Structure formats: structure tokens, C-alpha cells
Amino acid sequence: MILHIASFRWNDTVTDDDVTGLTTALEEMAAGIPEIRSYAAGPNLHLRPGGADYGVAAIVDDAAGLDAYLDHPAHLAVYEAFLGRMIGERSAVQLPIDEGAFR
Amino acid sequence: MILHIASFRWNDTVTDDDVTGLTTALEEMAAGIPEIRSYAAGPNLHLRPGGADYGVAAIVDDAAGLDAYLDHPAHLAVYEAFLGRMIGERSAVQLPIDEGAFR
Numbered sequence: 001m002i003l004h005i006a007s008f009r010w011n012d013t014v015t016d017d018d019v020t021g022l023t024t025a026l027e028e029m030a031a032g033i034p035e036i037r038s039y040a041a042g043p044n045l046h047l048r049p050g051g052a053d054y055g056v057a058a059i060v061d062d063a064a065g066l067d068a069y070l071d072h073p074a075h076l077a078v079y080e081a082f083l084g085r086m087i088g089e090r091s092a093v094q095l096p097i098d099e100g101a102f103r
Numbered sequence: 104m105i106l107h108i109a110s111f112r113w114n115d116t117v118t119d120d121d122v123t124g125l126t127t128a129l130e131e132m133a134a135g136i137p138e139i140r141s142y143a144a145g146p147n148l149h150l151r152p153g154g155a156d157y158g159v160a161a162i163v164d165d166a167a168g169l170d171a172y173l174d175h176p177a178h179l180a181v182y183e184a185f186l187g188r189m190i191g192e193r194s195a196v197q198l199p200i201d202e203g204a205f206r
Binding site: 042 | 105106108110112141143144145147148149150151153154155156157158160162166169170173192193194195196197198199200205
């Protein structure tokens with residue numbers, strides 16, 4: 001399985017309403033993409049100093065599942081409506097994980 | 104529960120041996136910190152264009168568990184031996200997740 005993680009720093013134009021709207025849109029998107037096995041998205045809890053503004057984590061079966069997710073019209077629509085204009089910096093990584101080993 | 108994700112871009116001095124040594128050290132560290140419920144660390148698979156060089160993801164019960172992990176001598180030792188000199192850029196986020204909902 002693949003764990004895809006992405007963290008974002010926003011640019012100066014982003015409002016709290018943008019972030020709330022984004023989170024709702026991402027959760028609705030994830031519910032509609034069967035290749036997404038697990039999904040988490042939201043503002044950084046800032047439990048530690050520093051850090052980015054927002055994070056996304058998704059578990060998919062394999063590279064094909066990752067492409068199905070990231071190339072899905074619903075994901076592209078979220079970029080169109082929110083992320084494309086909100087992102088100042090993006091940092092993403094994919095890691096291999098064993099099924100059931102990450103929970 | 105808390106999902107802690109961190110991604111790193113290396114500076115120019117980092118070698119493949121550094122990355123291998125880091126991964127071994129992080130896995131040994133995680134095995135020795137009971138507050139870490141799940142852990143994944145490794146080089147980015149680069150299944151998609153761009154992205155950072157390396158990623159870490161950890162699940163802990165709560166903020167206290169996160170502090171126990173990040174302030175643990177074994178974690179500080181990994182920073183001392185590897186991460187401190189390897190990191191060019193770091194991006195970290197903590198997200199709330201429901202127990203068992205992320206696997």
C-alpha cells in the first residue's frame with residue numbers, strides 16, 4: 001500500500017472560510033473516490049512549534065490507485081476551486097506501507 | 104489520536120548512505136518508543152512529479168504522546184546523528200484522526 005502525505009503553507013490571501021470550505025470539499029471528494037482507502041485532511045493542530053498550515057494524508061493500494069485519486073475530476077475540481085489559489089508552498093511524499101501496519 | 108506527518112528536502116551534502124542510515128536509525132527509534140502506535144519513514148517513492156525527498160508519518164494517542172516521541176532521547180539522537188545536518192527544508196503537520204479510521 002502507499003501512504004501519500006502532503007503539507008501546505010498558504011499564501012497571504014487565504015481566509016478561515018477558505019480553509020473550512022477546502023476541508024469540506026476534500027472530505028466530500030475522498031468519500032467519492034473508491035481508490036482512497038483512508039483519508040485525513042485539515043489545518044495543522046500546531047501541537048509543536050513551527051510547521052506548515054495544512055496537511056493531507058491518504059492511503060491507497062498502489063501507484064495506480066494514487067493516480068486514480070490525484071487525477072480524479074473531483075480532486076482536480078478541488079484544486080480549481082481552492083488549492084490552486086491558496087497554496088504558497090507544497091511538500092508531498094509517497095511512502096510504502098504494509099497493509100494494516102499503519103493505523 | 105494524532106497523525107504527525109513531516110517531509111524533508113535535503114541539502115546538497117546528503118548521500119544515499121546518509122539516507123539509508125537515517126531510515127535504519129528512525130525504525131530502531133520508533134520500535135523503542137511505546138507512545139508511537141504506527142510509524143512509517145523513508146525516501147519519497149516519487150510516484151508523482153516533484154515532491155520532497157523524504158517523509159515520516161507517526162500515529163500517537165494524543166499531544167502528550169507526540170511530545171513523548173519528539174522529545175525522546177532516541178529521537179533527539181537521530182537529529183544529532185542525521186537529520187540536523189541533512190535537512191534543507193522541513194514541513195510538518197499534526198492532524199486529528201479517529202482511532203482505527205486511518206489504515
